[in-house]
Amino acid sequence: MYQLRRAALVSFLLTLALLSLSCGTSNGGPTLTSIAIAPISPNITVGDTQQFTATGHFSDGTTSNITPQSSWSSDNSTVATVENFGTQPGLATGKSVGKANITVSFTQGSSSVKATTDLTVEK
Numbered sequence: 677m678y679q680l681r682r683a684a685l686v687s688f689l690l691t692l693a694l695l696s697l698s699c700g701t702s703n704g705g706p707t708l709t710s711i712a713i714a715p716i717s718p719n720i721t722v723g724d725t726q727q728f729t730a731t732g733h734f735s736d737g738t739t740s741n742i743t744p745q746s747s748w749s750s751d752n753s754t755v756a757t758v759e760n761f762g763t764q765p766g767l768a769t770g771k772s773v774g775k776a777n778i779t780v781s782f783t784q785g786s787s788s789v790k791a792t793t794d795l796t797v798e799k
């Protein structure tokens with residue numbers, strides 16, 4: 677169990693280090709130009725969860741999974757909440773019937789890039 681946690685932590689730190697290298701703004705490195713959020717417009721039932729992912733598209737044509745390094749939010753937390761940080765960033769939970777906009781944002785230097793999709797929660 678300890679080795680799995682340690683491996684997950686090492687993997688996260690490596691991803692973070694690589695992302696910070698690939699996102700360099702002071703060295704003229706590639707900048708984030710857009711975010712693709714997936715899935716788009718899913719439906720879940722009350723009590724169920726939906727994992728969202730964010731893929732960053734950079735000015736040099738590369739892409740990277742930026743899910744854990746991004747900020748996540750729901751515009752209607754009575755319908756759905758979304759984990760912002762922690763063990764599962766981007767994990768939304770259906771709370772009541774309705775629609776909520778799920779937004780992911782990534783800040784790089786003084787700029788921020790966002791993407792939004794809607795989540796429908798049904799009975």
